[in-house]
Amino acid sequence: MYSKLRKGICTCQEELVVEGYFYNVSNTPVSGVTGLSFDVYDVNRELVAHAEVVDEPTDEVKLADMKLNPGECKYWSFIIQSPNKGLDLTESTVEHEFKYDSFDKVKLEDGIKTYYNNKKINFSKTKPKVENGRTLVPIRAITEAMGAKVDWDGKTSTATITRDDVSIKLKIGDKEAYVNGEKVQLDVPAKIENGSTLVPLRFIGETFGAQIFWGQDAKIIIIAE
Structure with missing residues (x-):
C-alpha cells in the first residue's frame, strides 16, 4: 500500500x-x-x-x-x-x-496488470513486458487510456504522441526521444514486437504529469493523475 x-x-x-x-x-x-x-x-x-x-x-x-x-x-x-x-x-x-x-489473497491473471485512474487497461495480443528494469507497454492501449493521440511515420519509424500542449517523439530502437522539441535520454528505447509498438511506460506517464506506482509481488502498475 x-x-x-x-x-x-x-x-x-x-x-x-x-x-x-x-x-x-x-x-x-x-x-x-x-x-x-x-x-x-x-x-x-x-x-x-x-x-x-x-x-x-x-x-x-x-x-x-x-x-x-x-x-x-x-x-x-x-x-x-x-x-x-x-x-x-x-x-x-x-x-x-x-x-x-x-481478505485472502485473490488470484490475479498472469503477467503485468496496469490500471489508469482505477480503470484496468486491457491489452490484446501483445502484453506489457519488463526489459532492463523498465516496463514497456503497447503504445495504442496506453495512449488511448490517457487520452493522448498517436501519429505514426512509417518512413522514419517514428511515433509522435500528443496530449494538450505536450508532444513526445519516439523512434524505434533509439534511446533519444524528444519532448516538445527538447532531447531526452531514455533507459530503454521503443521497439516493435508481434506487430505492436512498445514504449517505456514510466517515461510516457511521467512526461504527461502522471504518477507511476509498481507492486512487485502482484506485478501491478498504477498510473494516477
Whole structure:
C-alpha cells in the first residue's frame, strides 16, 4: 500500500489541509480499516505533524467502510492544527501505518496488470513486458487510456504522441526521444514486437504529469493523475 501527499504551502496559522491518495499495489484487497496514523516530514526530514485517524460515531464516512481492491486508489485528507505560518511542504513526505482486516489473497491473471485512474487497461495480443528494469507497454492501449493521440511515420519509424500542449517523439530502437522539441535520454528505447509498438511506460506517464506506482509481488502498475 502506497500513499502520495499532495504538494502545498501553508499560508495560514489556523490549520492546513493535507490531502492525497492511497494506492493498493498488492494482490490483497484491503478492507475493515480500524485506524490510520500519519507522520508528515518537511524537506529537511523534520517532523511537521503526527496524526491518528480513527472512526468516530458521528463520522458520515468511516474508515471501516473503505475497501481497496488490487489496482485501486482512494482519496484521503486530514487537518494539521496550528501549523507554522509559511510552512513549505513542496518537497514533503508522508509515512503511515495501517490497521485493518484484509481478505485472502485473490488470484490475479498472469503477467503485468496496469490500471489508469482505477480503470484496468486491457491489452490484446501483445502484453506489457519488463526489459532492463523498465516496463514497456503497447503504445495504442496506453495512449488511448490517457487520452493522448498517436501519429505514426512509417518512413522514419517514428511515433509522435500528443496530449494538450505536450508532444513526445519516439523512434524505434533509439534511446533519444524528444519532448516538445527538447532531447531526452531514455533507459530503454521503443521497439516493435508481434506487430505492436512498445514504449517505456514510466517515461510516457511521467512526461504527461502522471504518477507511476509498481507492486512487485502482484506485478501491478498504477498510473494516477
